[in-house]
Amino acid sequence: MSTDLVPLAFLMFVVTYPSRAIGLLAPAIDRLPRRALEYLQLVGPAILAALAAVNVMVVTVDGRPSFTVGLAWLSVIACIAIVAWRRNLFLGLGAAVAIAIAGRLAGLP
């Protein structure tokens, strides 16, 4: 087992822990301007959506990013629909994987 990524894990801890601890260890965060708190509240959905969209819609070939349409779109849309409907991420992921497996067995890219 490689340990090459252990320093990266520590680096991720260093940049992750402060945001988790700021409220619990220095509760002055509740005195931030209301607008700043509202902005922070929207960062999660925005960045997760960007990550998902970029992952399924953009493919980099020879260093050049290009738009792509594929089976992954269907998987992600199904996952979104199921999580919104059942509030169950596990079920959504199961459906996404099942669609991908079935689609590829049927010869889809």
Added chain:
Amino acid sequence: MSLIAFGGAAQFAAIGFVANGLAWSAIALLTLLLNLRHALYSAALAPWFRGRSLLERAVAAHLLTDESFALAIAHFRRVGRFDAIGYWYPAIATTLVPWSIATFAGVMLGDAIVEPRRFGIDVIFPSAMAGLMVGLISGRRELVAAGAGAAIGVGTSLAISPTVGVIAGGLLGPLVGLAIPRAKARDDDEPTVR
């Protein structure tokens, strides 16, 4: 990585970017952005942890995730007070332990899966991100921020690069969301920071 960073979405992202040969500094910036929302969770939980020891609050912060926050804050509100089991059970038993076991299993058995795409493994990351996003959407503003984040992310990715795209989507999407007027009823739904 699961025990040290315990970053969920950030770990998924980091692995993907490592595989693409991205600089660690960019991964660190993405991790920071991805986990900024934890500052809000932390602030919302702070009143319930008032009076607890510094050590307990410090460890609780390390185990703060979307899942542990959602389960714990709902429990605290239901019982009307801090309840240690109500935080440590979701944080450790239903999140840290299964996540660590699963990542360890992935490291040990991953090479045995010759063609991950055949098993749909490649769709797990974007689906998980999208599913977690749905869990964070509680109103029009979040919905618009998510849509804008995705659109800006894809547009910027095509124009510049996927890394810049994700960061741009995460930074600018919320600004678009803020342009949406607050829904009146939402005032009562927000976490109370007392």
